[in-house]
Amino acid sequence: MDLDFVCVHAGRAASELTRRDVARALLAVPSGVALVALPDLRRALLAAGNPLSVPFWDSAKATLSAIESGGATVGDVQRWMESTGTEPLLLTRSFFVWPEEDERGPVGEEMFNRLVAYLEERVAAGEIDPDALARGDEQAREVYADFQERWLTGPLPDGRVPGAAVSDEQDEELFAAWDEEEAFALGELRRILAELPEPERPVRELRAAATRLREVLAGPGYPGNVLRACAGYEGEPLPADDEELWLTVTAGIAGPISDLPEEEDRLEVFTDLDGELSHEDSVLAALCAIHHADWLAVVAALARRGPGVLASPERIARLIAESEDIDVDMDEPEDLEAAETLFSSVTPLWACLGIVDRTEVLTPLGRWGLPKALERAWSSTDALGD
Numbered sequence: 001m002d003l004d005f006v007c008v009h010a011g012r013a014a015s016e017l018t019r020r021d022v023a024r025a026l027l028a029v030p031s032g033v034a035l036v037a038l039p040d041l042r043r044a045l046l047a048a049g050n051p052l053s054v055p056f057w058d059s060a061k062a063t064l065s066a067i068e069s070g071g072a073t074v075g076d077v078q079r080w081m082e083s084t085g086t087e088p089l090l091l092t093r094s095f096f097v098w099p100e101e102d103e104r105g106p107v108g109e110e111m112f113n114r115l116v117a118y119l120e121e122r123v124a125a126g127e128i129d130p131d132a133l134a135r136g137d138e139q140a141r142e143v144y145a146d147f148q149e150r151w152l153t154g155p156l157p158d159g160r161v162p163g164a165a166v167s168d169e170q171d172e173e174l175f176a177a178w179d180e181e182e183a184f185a186l187g188e189l190r191r192i193l194a195e196l197p198e199p200e201r202p203v204r205e206l207r208a209a210a211t212r213l214r215e216v217l218a219g220p221g222y223p224g225n226v227l228r229a230c231a232g233y234e235g236e237p238l239p240a241d242d243e244e245l246w247l248t249v250t251a252g253i254a255g256p257i258s259d260l261p262e263e264e265d266r267l268e269v270f271t272d273l274d275g276e277l278s279h280e281d282s283v284l285a286a287l288c289a290i291h292h293a294d295w296l297a298v299v300a301a302l303a304r305r306g307p308g309v310l311a312s313p314e315r316i317a318r319l320i321a322e323s324e325d326i327d328v329d330m331d332e333p334e335d336l337e338a339a340e341t342l343f344s345s346v347t348p349l350w351a352c353l354g355i356v357d358r359t360e361v362l363t364p365l366g367r368w369g370l371p372k373a374l375e376r377a378w379s380s381t382d383a384l385g386d
Contacts, residue, residue, distance in 0.1 A: 001029050001037035003044040014048035018120060019056050019084035019130055026060060027077070031067040038064070055134040059083060082144075085130030086119040088112060089148055096152055096163050099170060107169040111162045118151055185292035186378040192300045192325060193371050199306075205365040209354035210242035213249060216352055223352050225260060226280050230287070230349075232257030246353065250373035253349050254295050256287050286345035292378070294339065297323035299374050307367050312360040313344040 003014055009028060010021035022041070026034040042057055063080040066072035081087040091097050099108050122128040128147065132140035152163035216224045217238065228234055230252030239245045260280055277285065301319040302311060309315075317339040320328060329335070350356045355366035 001025075001033050001041070003041060003048070005029075006041065014045065015050050017045065017050055018086055018123075019052055020081065020086040020116070022052065022056075023060065023081055023084050023087075026064060027081075031064045035061070035064045035068060053131050053134075055131040056084070059134040083130065083133040083136075085123045085128045085133055085144065086116055088115050088119070089145060092149055092152065093145055094149060094153070094163075096167075098166070105169045105173060108166045111166050114156075115148065115151060115162065119147065122147055181292050182378050185296050186375065188325065189296055189300065189371065189375055189378070193303065193375075196303055199364070199368045202364045202368055205354060205363065206246060206369075207242055209365055210246050213246060213353060214238060217249075222280050222283075223349055226283050227252070227349065227352065229258050229260050229284060230256045234258065234261060247369060247373050247376055250353055250355070250369055251377035253287060253346060254290075254374050255377040256284055259284065283345040283349075286342045290342050290346075293326040293328060294320050294342075295374060297326045297328070298343070299370050300325045302362050303367060303371050305362070307362055307364045309362050310360060311347065311350070311356050311362045311366070313340045313347055315360075316340070316343045316347075 006017060006022055006025040007014055009025040010017055012021060022045075026038075029037075038057070038061060042051075045051055059080060063072060063077060066076065078090055082089055088098055098104075098112060104112060119128065123130060128144055129137070129140050133144060153161060155161050213227075217228055217233065218224065227249050231249045232252065233249075239248065297320045298316050301323060302309060317336045320326075320339050321336060347356060347360055350366065351358070351360070353365075354363055355370060357363055
């Protein structure tokens with residue numbers, strides 16, 4: 001750990017090193033090694049005509065000592081890095097969060113480096129005071145945060161808004177990962193179903209379930225409003241075909257298409273940050289939180305066992321934990337409880353559709369329709385693309 005190491009780590013000559021460059025290099029080695037090297041590094045930078053400042057070296061020694069003794073938190077280290085004056089804030093006041101360094105895409109990496117360069121310009125111009133930041137001056141930190149907020153929300157010469165560009169890239173990566181996971185799950189579902197006999201279509205049960213479903217969808221409140229949101233039925237006429245209606249709503253439970261209407265999500269609910277979610281919002285949140293792998297494990301297990309098998313939330317959690325179709329580690333009681341909690345929002349909706357009966361036992365309609373509905377839910381992306 002010497003000046004040459006810092007220069008190579010930062011990719012800069014000694015005379016051009018910033019406080020951030022030195023801090024990053026110090027954190028790249030064990031804290032004990034960095035503490036031992038600190039005096040020699042300080043002298044070497046002084047000789048190179050780039051002495052930095054007393055507040056920086058004092059803050060470096062204090063932070064490294066805290067790390068070595070085990071008293072420093074991740075937040076403490078992050079705040080020290082930010083006090084160098086050119087390290088972007090991990091969380092801005094508008095709640096923009098930078099991706100982790102190893103998770104940034106090309107756009108994220110570009111924008112992060114652009115912001116670092118911009119902050120370096122502000123430090124050189126005397127508009128950002130890193131020594132005041134190192135001393136914990138809150139007014140200096142406010143100025144520091146203001147510069148970043150304005151840069152992230154202002155357009156670049158090419159028209160891109162940095163914060164929005166990074167968020168868009170993250171969304172694209174998330175959607176791509178989601179689509180890949182969904183495509184894999186769909187392939188596995190089809191493989192499993194191909195090994196099982198095709199169940200007979202329960203005509204009378206389907207007709208009765210569709211009749212009840214139309215009544216539920218026409219009514220106010222839960223569960224009709226949740227089922228309408230799941231299927232994306234808001235305002236338009238329902239399909240005349242019973243099978244189309246039933247499969248679309250059932251598929252929507254595994255992949256909700258829309259949220260509750262705005263009139264049901266009143267403004268005061270969102271402005272009351274300490275308030276609890278409504279029951280309907282909690283149900284939709286739970287449905288969206290269930291992973292593809294969990295749906296695959298449950299529906300595959302129920303399809304293999306057939307009508308008459310218990311499909312309560314507790315049993316579903318065990319089916320996931322014991323599944324041979326997915327690679328999942330659910331050895332801890334809290335893992336089973338989490339799965340049980342999520343599916344406790346599913347089974348009442350299944351009961352409305354006749355998938356399970358009043359005792360939470362799978363019906364012939366459920367055995368016939370659940371796999372078809374899940375395949376439909378996971379095929380919707382491809383259908384929209386076509």
